[in-house]
Amino acid sequence: MHGYGPDTDFHRRLKIVADSPAAGVWINRYGYLSDSKLASVGQLFAKGGRGARIMNPQQVRTMLKQTIEIVG
Numbered sequence: 001m002h003g004y005g006p007d008t009d010f011h012r013r014l015k016i017v018a019d020s021p022a023a024g025v026w027i028n029r030y031g032y033l034s035d036s037k038l039a040s041v042g043q044l045f046a047k048g049g050r051g052a053r054i055m056n057p058q059q060v061r062t063m064l065k066q067t068i069e070i071v072g
Contacts (some may be wrong), residue, residue, distance in 0.1 A: 025045070
């Protein structure tokens with residue numbers, strides 16, 4: 001999915017993935033991720049299981065940066 005669009009639309013689309021049996025989600029256009037959108041990612045895909053721990057936007061940024069470095 002992509003990070004472009006209004007916060008409410010992004011959250012709605014992300015929740016569809018979070019509620020599905022998919023193991024995760026690839027987010028394209030991550031330059032469009034606002035603090036609100038990053039909070040949605042943290043809320044719906046927290047480390048340790050979905051929704052197990054709410055991550056703040058800075059924690060999500062760090063997680064995304066580490067993922068980008070690993071994927072290269």
